[in-house]
Amino acid sequence: MRARYAYTLTIAILAGIVVAFVFDENRTVSVLSFSLRYAVPLILAAMVGIICERSGIINIGIEGQMLMSAFAGFFGAAITGNLILGTMIGVGTGMIMGAFLATGAVTWKMDQIIAGVIINIIATGLTSFFYSQGYVLPAITPKLRIPVLADIPLVGPVLFDNGLFTYAALLTAVLLWVLLFKTIWGLRTRSVGEKPGSADTSGINVQRTRFWNVTLAGGLAGLAGAYLSIEAASTFERGLTAGRGFTALAIMIFGAWNPIGALGAALFFGLANGLASQLQADEVIDIPQQFINMLPYILTIVLLAIVSGRVKPPAAVGKPYEKE
Amino acid sequence: MSVTDPAQTDLGYTDPNPRRETPWSRSQVIVTPVVSVLLALTVGGLLILIQGVNPLTAYWVLFSSALGDVDGLVTVMEKSTPLILTGLAFTVGLRTGLFNIGAQGQLLVGAIGAAWAGYNFQMPAIIHLPFAIAFGILCGAAWASIAGVLRAYRSVSEVITTIMLNAVAIALVDYLASKPLQEPDQPLTRTPPVADTAALPEFGVIPSGFVIALFVSLFFGWFLARTTQGFRFNTVGLNPSAANYAGIGVKKTIFLAMAVSGALAGMGGAVETLGITGRFEPTFNAGLGFDGITIALLARANPIATIPAALLVGTMRAGAASLQFQTGIEPEVVDVILALTLLFVAAPIVGRMLFRKRAMKQASFSSGWGGA
Numbered sequence: 100m101r102a103r104y105a106y107t108l109t110i111a112i113l114a115g116i117v118v119a120f121v122f123d124e125n126r127t128v129s130v131l132s133f134s135l136r137y138a139v140p141l142i143l144a145a146m147v148g149i150i151c152e153r154s155g156i157i158n159i160g161i162e163g164q165m166l167m168s169a170f171a172g173f174f175g176a177a178i179t180g181n182l183i184l185g186t187m188i189g190v191g192t193g194m195i196m197g198a199f200l201a202t203g204a205v206t207w208k209m210d211q212i213i214a215g216v217i218i219n220i221i222a223t224g225l226t227s228f229f230y231s232q233g234y235v236l237p238a239i240t241p242k243l244r245i246p247v248l249a250d251i252p253l254v255g256p257v258l259f260d261n262g263l264f265t266y267a268a269l270l271t272a273v274l275l276w277v278l279l280f281k282t283i284w285g286l287r288t289r290s291v292g293e294k295p296g297s298a299d300t301s302g303i304n305v306q307r308t309r310f311w312n313v314t315l316a317g318g319l320a321g322l323a324g325a326y327l328s329i330e331a332a333s334t335f336e337r338g339l340t341a342g343r344g345f346t347a348l349a350i351m352i353f354g355a356w357n358p359i360g361a362l363g364a365a366l367f368f369g370l371a372n373g374l375a376s377q378l379q380a381d382e383v384i385d386i387p388q389q390f391i392n393m394l395p396y397i398l399t400i401v402l403l404a405i406v407s408g409r410v411k412p413p414a415a416v417g418k419p420y421e422k423e
Numbered sequence: 424m425s426v427t428d429p430a431q432t433d434l435g436y437t438d439p440n441p442r443r444e445t446p447w448s449r450s451q452v453i454v455t456p457v458v459s460v461l462l463a464l465t466v467g468g469l470l471i472l473i474q475g476v477n478p479l480t481a482y483w484v485l486f487s488s489a490l491g492d493v494d495g496l497v498t499v500m501e502k503s504t505p506l507i508l509t510g511l512a513f514t515v516g517l518r519t520g521l522f523n524i525g526a527q528g529q530l531l532v533g534a535i536g537a538a539w540a541g542y543n544f545q546m547p548a549i550i551h552l553p554f555a556i557a558f559g560i561l562c563g564a565a566w567a568s569i570a571g572v573l574r575a576y577r578s579v580s581e582v583i584t585t586i587m588l589n590a591v592a593i594a595l596v597d598y599l600a601s602k603p604l605q606e607p608d609q610p611l612t613r614t615p616p617v618a619d620t621a622a623l624p625e626f627g628v629i630p631s632g633f634v635i636a637l638f639v640s641l642f643f644g645w646f647l648a649r650t651t652q653g654f655r656f657n658t659v660g661l662n663p664s665a666a667n668y669a670g671i672g673v674k675k676t677i678f679l680a681m682a683v684s685g686a687l688a689g690m691g692g693a694v695e696t697l698g699i700t701g702r703f704e705p706t707f708n709a710g711l712g713f714d715g716i717t718i719a720l721l722a723r724a725n726p727i728a729t730i731p732a733a734l735l736v737g738t739m740r741a742g743a744a745s746l747q748f749q750t751g752i753e754p755e756v757v758d759v760i761l762a763l764t765l766l767f768v769a770a771p772i773v774g775r776m777l778f779r780k781r782a783m784k785q786a787s788f789s790s791g792w793g794g795a
Binding site: 209213217220221389392 | 470522524569573577578579580583586587588590591594595597598601602713716717720753756759761762765766770771
């Protein structure tokens with residue numbers, strides 16, 4: 100999306116939020132908090148997509164990576180009785196799933212979409228096969244209230260009174276922007292995704308860069324999965340991720356493969372859902388639940404139709420690198 | 424339209440350049456899928472072993488319950504029918520360079536469309552049955568066309584839109600079956616049963632839907648190999664810019680292929696509804712769309728080979744219930760085995776192991792998002 104539109108839209112939304120806040124303080128804060136919580140896994144998952152595609156690898160398996168990590172994270176936490184350990188198990192599982200994709204898509208030069216589809220099917224199968232009931236988490240995830248900042252009206256309770264995952268997601272987006280555009284790693288990653296031949300000529304190991312980026316990105320998918328099962332749902336159910344990994348891909352495109360853009364897009368998605376839920380709860384609108392469930396997907400299709408042609412993916416995405 | 428390197432789109436079914444070595448020889452085309460299935464069964468056997476059951480016993484139950492008697496064989500044919508059609512749906516897309524991940528959604532929409540056409544009208548069977556099937560086909564085609572139009576004319580990746588449309592379809596049919604099309608005076612989320620005039624008959628014990636699916640496979644084998652339109656599909660799939668240069672309307676062809684693909688998936692839903700389930704219930708047809716991908720790749724995008732591939736998957740699906748009943752193994756083990764099969768077929772593992780070719784060219788169908 101052209102920056103001009105993005106700025107206008109952002110300012111309009113922020114103005115709308117301030118107006119809403121003046122009219123109804125509590126409800127505005129609760130809608131915004133809901134929206135942020137909804138956006139957390141989307142932000143993290145979109146970052147996975149950005150790292151992979153900036154390196155030239157399509158990751159359609161984010162959904163499966165998240166699902167496996169949510170599964171491993173939850174049962175890890177429940178069995179060890181330690182939330183932090185569970186989260187680490189989730190992240191580790193995500194990295195294993197990342198390495199799985201990297202092996203297929205980079206080392207074996209498999210078709211990348213097929214490799215991703217395989218991850219999704221295997222994840223659905225394994226998590227259903229090994230699923231068992233009767234496990235509970237040892238504790239609920241603590242909230243970290245940041246002193247002083249949390250006392251600012253509107254911004255404070257929404258942004259500075261959250262679980263650790265939320266801060267991690269917001270920091271990841273900012274950090275990834277810095278890493279991608281201001282560091283040598285970022286330059287190498289982008290060159291590998293745009294013009295691997297030239298990157299190779301200048302001495303960058305294309306295959307190794309792609310392999311490690313895809314593997315490490317899997318760790319973020321793991322964090323997103325762990326958030327879903329450990330903090331958001333506090334349980335694991337079959338199909339817990341409910342398509343968020345796919346929505347994240349659309350958010351990545353909508354954010355033009357830029358971490359900050361994707362952060363904005365994810366927050367916009369969250370807000371759309373938060374508003375719809377609140378309006379539904381207040382009985383302002385009466386839409387069948389199924390249509391509320393459709394909303395993020397329809398929004399995705401419409402937004403993609405609008406932005407397509409105005410944003411460009413990394414040039415080498417989807418193509419295995421063959422040395423000349 | 425970006426250029427797709429012909430070397431990367433080689434699937435082994437057509438060789439755009441006869442002088443170049445074909446990556447899949449005849450023996451590989453048959454041996455590789457067979458070995459892949461055996462490998463997947465071996466790894467799946469380890470999972471079964473972890474659960475404390477002898478894998479050989481489990482597989483005996485799985486296959487003997489499906490193939491051991493007439494009832495079992497009829498179930499296999501019933502399970503295979505929509506699988507042949509969704510496998511064909513993915514195949515037609517693949518041959519045109521499209522990833523139709525949305526067979527699941529198209530099948531659901533086709534199924535509920537056929538159910539509505541089947542219960543809502545009173546006509547003689549000679550008109551009613553074709554009408555109900557055609558309506559299901561039309562619904563599937565229309566649903567896929569959303570992704571087709573966006574891909575052809577707005578360059579939106581069909582991979583994402585079809586996935587999104589799957590989710591929308593699941594919610595939509597659930598709504599339709601719970602409100603406007605719900606069976607009156609029933610608390611269940613389902614449509615009324617289809618009229619007898621719209622139900623697919625059986626030939627002896629053989630379900631006629633299965634026979635229809637076989638004929639459709641043969642038709643598409645002929646269509647893709649021998650007709651002008653089939654040639655257009657293949658050409659666009661192999662090299663869109665060459666197709667464009669040769670005067671083929673690439674956008675139109677992409678749209679058409681997507682609609683045909685959706686029509687096949689919709690037909691799968693229609694045949695399932697009119698022949699087996701007799702009404703639409705949202706829980707009936709879960710997961711059929713993804714099996715289509717496995718089947719199409721096992722068959723290496725060959726419509727005729729789709730039949731044995733679908734029969735294999737159908738056999739495992741048919742036996743899964745007995746497996747759980749007799750050994751306590753979760754039926755999801757079949758999902759894992761099928762995913763592993765897909766992995767072994769799509770990854771160069773088996774090819775390298777068997778044929779020791781260092782640089783086996785891998786089939787690559789994707790060419791990125793958006794502008795691709």
